[in-house]
Amino acid sequence: MTNAIEILGFVAATLTTAAFLPQVYQTWRTKNAQSLSLYMLLIFFVGVLSWLVYGVLINSMPVIVANVVTAILTFMLLFFKYTYKN
Amino acid sequence: MTNAIEILGFVAATLTTAAFLPQVYQTWRTKNAQSLSLYMLLIFFVGVLSWLVYGVLINSMPVIVANVVTAILTFMLLFFKYTYKN
Numbered sequence: 001m002t003n004a005i006e007i008l009g010f011v012a013a014t015l016t017t018a019a020f021l022p023q024v025y026q027t028w029r030t031k032n033a034q035s036l037s038l039y040m041l042l043i044f045f046v047g048v049l050s051w052l053v054y055g056v057l058i059n060s061m062p063v064i065v066a067n068v069v070t071a072i073l074t075f076m077l078l079f080f081k082y083t084y085k086n
Numbered sequence: 087m088t089n090a091i092e093i094l095g096f097v098a099a100t101l102t103t104a105a106f107l108p109q110v111y112q113t114w115r116t117k118n119a120q121s122l123s124l125y126m127l128l129i130f131f132v133g134v135l136s137w138l139v140y141g142v143l144i145n146s147m148p149v150i151v152a153n154v155v156t157a158i159l160t161f162m163l164l165f166f167k168y169t170y171k172n
Contacts, residue, residue: 016134022126026121026125035121
């Protein structure tokens with residue numbers, strides 16, 4: 001049963017990480033970041049970095065990998081939010 | 087040391103959950119969900135529900151509470167995305 005639970009955790013991490021890919025693509029394609037909240041992106045970015053440090057401290061590769069990817073995607077959205085300025 | 091690590095995990099969960107509050111507020115205030123990606127919201131919502139089931143299975147209250155709140159906030163964004171139709 002533990003194996004099934006771990007797989008579920010891996011699926012959950014993959015989904016909540018991969019979810020940002022369509023957002024990055026849409027924002028890049030439309031050059032429109034207007035309705036993205038800057039505060040959401042900043043708070044979420046700090047939260048993801050916290051999860052990354054947490055993952056290193058508990059030595060959990062899934063937590064580390066998921067949050068490295070999410071940190072990169074969130075940073076791209078922050079960059080777009082700054083660049084597109086609308 | 088374990089206690090400090092758990093606190094970090096709690097802080098990370100709180101930040102990545104609370105981050106959606108400014109997004110919900112901005113979207114509600116501006117009635118503009120245009121640059122929010124529908125696919126991001128849908129995939130993220132399924133991911134958060136997966137984390138919720140995972141939290142129940144491993145009996146982890148922080149994972150359960152964080153993902154119940156995130157699921158509600160993400161559902162609100164989905165509702166706004168549908169309602170504001172721009």
